[in-house]
Structure formats: structure tokens, C-alpha cells
Amino acid sequence: MSTTLTRESSRAQQAWQLLQSLSDPEIPVITLRELGILRAVREGADGLEVVITPTYSGCPAMGQIEDDVRSTLAKAGLQATVVMQLAPAWTTDWMTDAAREKLRAYGIAPPHACASEKAGAAMP
């Protein structure tokens, strides 16, 4: 049983490593991880689950992101269910400092203050 657990968690870690380098479809200079869209990779009841959170309700890139996640994992022989998680709601607080600097260098003014309350944090 402990063998199974070790194998599963290493599979989730492998997927997380692969997905960390996936870039945002609209802003290719930053990754989904840096943007805070990629939340977690975990073992669910029906296998591997990749948890993503939309930046805003109408984000048209979510379908593309889901496809990118699936094809990245498929290349490594992994299959996963993509779970769209709404709560806690995405906030610019989740963006890493490195991502803010990359945005600035790309010509997009990074958010520096937040109008809403801080909430949640991404999986390390």
C-alpha cells in the first residue's frame, strides 16, 4: 500500500513538473503557474486531476488551457482530468514577483494593489 502511495504521489509530482513550464495562451512570456491559473495536481478518485482556476468568469482561454494541459501530459504518457475550480476565486495576489517583472518587460503594467481581499495560495 505504501508502494502505491509513493507511486501515485511521484506521478502527480512528475505531472506538476511538466505543467510548470506551460505558458499562458494569451501572454506567452509567463507560465500558467506564475499567473496562478495552475493550482494543483492531485490524485483523485478516477486518477490524476489537474486543478485550474479561471482569471475571470468569461475567460475564453480556459478551453485552450485544458487542451494544452492534456496534450503536455499525454506526451509523457500521463492522463488527467482537468478540474475547473472557482473557489477560492483567482486574485492577482497569486501572481509571483517574477511574473510581474516578466509582464512589465513584455509591456503590460503589472497589478500592484488589489481591490479585493486576499485569499488562498497555490500549491508550492
Place this chain on the structure above:
Amino acid sequence: MGAQVTSLAAPVDYLLHLADNALILGQRNAEWCGHGPVLEEDIALANNSLDLIGQARLLYQHAAAQIGNGTTEDTLAYFRDVPDFRNYTLCELPHRPLMSATASGDRDFATTIVRNFLYSALMVLVWDQLQSSQDAQLAAIAAKSLKEARYHLRHSRDWLVRLGDGTDESHARVQAAVNALLPYTSEFWVQSAPEQSAQANGSGMDVAALRGDWNAIVDAALQEATLQRPGDSAFVPTGKQGVHSEHLGFVLAEMQSLARQHPGATW
């Protein structure tokens, strides 16, 4: 992506009421796309529209999961007719003074701003309450939508004050829009059967209890904008019960015709 399964779900008609409000107002605001008075406003209104359509999608997906039988967000948006829609009448009205001709294509920016203000002032209160809905998926949608409603309110309130406390022309037009649209808000406070069911099972709340807070938001903004609030009238619209103005049919005709001409089309 699969909708989250929740143990307790809000009544389908209540979810459709919330979704239809967002979709119909989103469709209306999208009429400004490419026609905004300045580029910044064109983009702002298109983004407001995208937020609302996004909220509608999440709510329709949740409703579709309860209905089953192959129902999807698309069948709910594109294959229902006027009496099936549960949106407030306010959301379907055209962007022009109500007494102008039906075929008029004019867009009155003051009408757009006042409507968005009256609606988002309500929705910041509604979404805030629904964050503690017993329907976990609805609570998650509410928390997301609240953040969007807050900046919709900030955007429309800023413009309301700027137009009201602006030139004689802008003041007159925004006052006319307030006079025309405020009576339509009386519908907010009359609980429908789905709203009562939602409150009873813990997924909804008593919308009439929000009236005092809503009045405070509206009155403070009108005062700052140097605008007068018209007195209450006996008129109560019935959109959320499926009895609509003549305008919703035109909105649906434009929004649904493509999907109905090419049923099942994918790209």
C-alpha cells in the same frame, strides 16, 4: 470540464433566473462592441459583457447538470423561447429612451450606464449573500461573480456621477434614463416562487431584505451625481416570471438565430 457535484443544489428555475439576467444583459452590452463612444469604453463594455456571459455559462452548466437528459449550457441559452427566460425585464430593455421607435438603432450611453448601475448595485449584494449558499457550486460562482460585480458597479457609478454632474446635455440624458429605468427595479423586491424555494432549501436568500442596502447605494450615488430620484410607482414588471416586454424577442432572435440555423454545429 465536469461541473462539480454538490449534495444540495439550488432549484433549477432559480439558477436560470440568475443566469438569464447575466446572459441577456451581457448580450445587450455586447451591442456596444465596435460602437463605444471612446476606445476605452468600447473595451470596458465588451469586458463587462464577457464577465456577464461567463457568469451565465457557469450558472447554465450548473443548471444543466441538475436537469440532465442531454441538456447543456448551449441548449439553455439558444433553444429556449421568451416565456422560458427568467431575467428581470430591466435587463432586456434597449439602449435607448423607451419612447423611441422599436426599429431605432440609436444607443444612448446614459441608458446603458444607468441600467448597469442599477443592476450591479443589486448584484454586489446578491452575490455577497450567495457566497454562503448551501449549494456549494452556487457559492463558488457567487464568490467569483462578486469580484466582477464590484468593478461593474465602480465603472457605472463613476460614469453616473460624471454624466449627472457634467454638462446640461449629459445631466438631462442621464436623468431621463433614471426616470425611465428606475420603475423597472420594483421587480427586484417581489419574491418569485423559485426565489422562495431557493430561500427555503438554504441555497438562496430573501432578496427583499436587500432593499435598504440597495437604496442606500442608489441614493448616495444619485445625490453625488446631482440627480433626482423619481417616486415609486405601482408598476411591477414580471420578467422573472417569464412575462416579458416586447424587446426580449428581438434580443433572442439575434442571439439564437445562428445556433438554430446550424443545430449541433461545432468548430
